[in-house]
Amino acid sequence: xxxxxNNFIINSKSFKKSTDSVQAFHKRIIPFGKQPxxxxxxxxxxxxxxxxxxxxxxxxIFLYDREYQNEKILQIKFPGLG
Numbered sequence: 001x002x003x004x005x006n007n008f009i010i011n012s013k014s015f016k017k018s019t020d021s022v023q024a025f026h027k028r029i030i031p032f033g034k035q036p037x038x039x040x041x042x043x044x045x046x047x048x049x050x051x052x053x054x055x056x057x058x059x060x061i062f063l064y065d066r067e068y069q070n071e072k073i074l075q076i077k078f079p080g081l082g
Contacts, residue, residue, distance in 0.1 A: 006032040025068040
């Protein structure tokens with residue numbers, strides 16, 4: 001998954017459906033072409049029909065459902081993290 005849409009970081013395309021539709025989701029933190037780009041870096045992992053997206057430069061985990069709708073944002077807090 002990678003985004004060609006300048007407003008979003010991730011694109012999704014179904015291999016099960018015969019349509020060519022692509023769904024863009026997970027908005028960019030920093031606009032396309034601007035600095036610092038590391039805020040738009042993401043790591044993803046799937047579990048139990050959900051998708052977790054982490055921006056390593058931010059203390060948060062974004063959880064998406066099967067339709068890639070943002071279900072929850074978890075904020076990570078621990079001593080020493082501003």
